[in-house]
Amino acid sequence: MASAPTTTTPPAEPPVKQSKRAAKKAAREESGAWYPRWYWPSLASPSALWLAIFFILPLYVVVSVAFGTSDPIFGAPLPVYEPWYWSGSSFQQVIKRFVGPASFWQPSLIRTLVFVAIASLICVVVGFLVAYYVARYGGKRKTLYLVLLVAPFWISYLMRIFAWQSLLQPNGYVNDFLRIIHVAPTPIDWLSGKPVTVILSLVYGYIPYMILPIYGGIDRMNVSWLEASKDLGANPFRTFFRVTIPVSKQAILAGAVIVSLPMFGDYYTNNLMGSSRTSMYGNLIDKTITQQGQGPRAGSLVLILMVLLLIPMLYYLRSTRRAAEGVE
Amino acid sequence: MSEVAIGRPAPAPSGDRLTRWLKSPWRKPVGLAAFTWAYLAWSILPVLVAIAFSFNAGRSRSTWQGFSFRWWWQDPTDSLFHDPALRSAITQSLKLSIVTMLIAVPLGTLFAIAIDRWHTKPARFANFGMLFSFVLPEIILGVALYLLFTNLLRSLVPLGTGAQLLGLITFQLSYPVIIVRARLLTIGGFYEEAAMDLGARPRQAITRVLLPLLYPAIFASFAIVFADTIDDFVTVNYLSSTLATQPLSVKIYSAARASPTPAVNAAATFMLITTFVAIGIAIMMYRWFTRGQRSGGSSVTEFVQL
Numbered sequence: 001m002a003s004a005p006t007t008t009t010p011p012a013e014p015p016v017k018q019s020k021r022a023a024k025k026a027a028r029e030e031s032g033a034w035y036p037r038w039y040w041p042s043l044a045s046p047s048a049l050w051l052a053i054f055f056i057l058p059l060y061v062v063v064s065v066a067f068g069t070s071d072p073i074f075g076a077p078l079p080v081y082e083p084w085y086w087s088g089s090s091f092q093q094v095i096k097r098f099v100g101p102a103s104f105w106q107p108s109l110i111r112t113l114v115f116v117a118i119a120s121l122i123c124v125v126v127g128f129l130v131a132y133y134v135a136r137y138g139g140k141r142k143t144l145y146l147v148l149l150v151a152p153f154w155i156s157y158l159m160r161i162f163a164w165q166s167l168l169q170p171n172g173y174v175n176d177f178l179r180i181i182h183v184a185p186t187p188i189d190w191l192s193g194k195p196v197t198v199i200l201s202l203v204y205g206y207i208p209y210m211i212l213p214i215y216g217g218i219d220r221m222n223v224s225w226l227e228a229s230k231d232l233g234a235n236p237f238r239t240f241f242r243v244t245i246p247v248s249k250q251a252i253l254a255g256a257v258i259v260s261l262p263m264f265g266d267y268y269t270n271n272l273m274g275s276s277r278t279s280m281y282g283n284l285i286d287k288t289i290t291q292q293g294q295g296p297r298a299g300s301l302v303l304i305l306m307v308l309l310l311i312p313m314l315y316y317l318r319s320t321r322r323a324a325e326g327v328e
Numbered sequence: 329m330s331e332v333a334i335g336r337p338a339p340a341p342s343g344d345r346l347t348r349w350l351k352s353p354w355r356k357p358v359g360l361a362a363f364t365w366a367y368l369a370w371s372i373l374p375v376l377v378a379i380a381f382s383f384n385a386g387r388s389r390s391t392w393q394g395f396s397f398r399w400w401w402q403d404p405t406d407s408l409f410h411d412p413a414l415r416s417a418i419t420q421s422l423k424l425s426i427v428t429m430l431i432a433v434p435l436g437t438l439f440a441i442a443i444d445r446w447h448t449k450p451a452r453f454a455n456f457g458m459l460f461s462f463v464l465p466e467i468i469l470g471v472a473l474y475l476l477f478t479n480l481l482r483s484l485v486p487l488g489t490g491a492q493l494l495g496l497i498t499f500q501l502s503y504p505v506i507i508v509r510a511r512l513l514t515i516g517g518f519y520e521e522a523a524m525d526l527g528a529r530p531r532q533a534i535t536r537v538l539l540p541l542l543y544p545a546i547f548a549s550f551a552i553v554f555a556d557t558i559d560d561f562v563t564v565n566y567l568s569s570t571l572a573t574q575p576l577s578v579k580i581y582s583a584a585r586a587s588p589t590p591a592v593n594a595a596a597t598f599m600l601i602t603t604f605v606a607i608g609i610a611i612m613m614y615r616w617f618t619r620g621q622r623s624g625g626s627s628v629t630e631f632v633q634l
Contacts, residue, residue, distance in 0.1 A: 042442075043439070046435055048454040050497070050498065051458060058472035061476045061480050065475050145368075151371075152375075154603045158561055158577055158580050159580070166378060166381065171390055261463060268562070282467055299475065302467075302468055305468060313460065316463055317463065
């Protein structure tokens, strides 16, 4: 900070005094002198009850459907709510479609893993470069940059994908452009199930969620650390890999998780930009859920996805909680 | 600025200026700047093209055929404001967003205040559940709610507007919680304590001191929930029953898979305008309620960083 603040800021309180006050406050809160015992629970209970009915209960219904059967005549799922009557036959069938000799769903699973890995990696690299530039060199234009970076948040995902779908039509502007610069004399059919199209669409759709956390991470970084590293003789590359990356690692990982989680369940991007040749895990769920007699399988698919994503989800929650505590 | 002047070597009579400029540690990272602007163009231009094509005179959404308001209102059957299916979709979108916003934000705000002050095991557990609903991919919650409303609660809540509202509120509940809690962290407990030292009862301290301090966060939540709900597509799609309960987003999705006309562009643009109006109102509210507290810097930046 070069310019001295003109306003008089109160001097920082010595840490001893602060911790004493915090301890006092905690003691007061525990004794409940300020608020009646029932006060906070009563404020929290409407939402907690809501979550119990419309969040926990549906997840239990998914398990009950996955381990239930379906009506032999009408095909409607017959969920079994008592765990001791659960049957794993549908679940086993689903597993057999992923591994084993008749694993005709396996390509979708592998494709999903590969697509999400590549798309997340592109998101990390591109997101990091853009966030790094805006955080360190944004200068006076920082507000403008931030508004432009946040704008995609407020534009519906569907509209953004739809915009690309129009541009990538055989007679669309992308093919026009490629023809003019003599890269592709004949129009390329981008929407016929090309992995490139689907991966780039995923990047396009989710990268805004990546840039803001990384931006926050880099923005908090102390510039004097970089100067210190330079003063101590490190070249720019060394500084980057030994200071910048370790400092923003947490934000990068959190961003990678937050973009990859929705990608795993994405089915609409492929439905609009790809074909059955690029179908992903989300497409399996979306297809089976509407088919007659496939209820237990759809439930099993959702259950498997949830179990697979449990670790990244918990990781993300833990890292954000840590970040919040760090700020406190 | 002085360090730049000292650090830059004195201009030598001979020597390659380009190499020196490239090696200079103080030069602006031109490549990075170009990359950032290319990224911004890539992220925003397609949407602007899509908006422009809502004014296309012809049926194509990829070849420009002249300017007209045909797909907004001039066409008596297929334009956004005359096609009965699109009109009902607009009403449905607005209805769902407004009701979701009015229920989710108060519920979430109360929850945030309670969790912030009530440090016990059940509170931590409830908070964990809330954050879990935030990170869970929408398809999982959407399918789970679909299975709930078609099996366990089949006779209580049929698919349709009611089910869509319940699903949307569940999905949106975590936004106000996260935003309000962030604001509570910066406020701290001192204002309330001061109010109570001055004789306010606990409830007065909340309603007359804490709540006004939270207004910025609450208005931000209203805007974010409204905008996110109007764009929502997965949950409402699974929980819609008839064509009449499909909001604009679902119509856009099904049209995009079939043979869309620029009326779809007009519908998407309409959604975009509604969202930006909501955000604009929220930023204005935010400015109004934080007018005495800003330390400098633009309110837009602060709002964006929420």
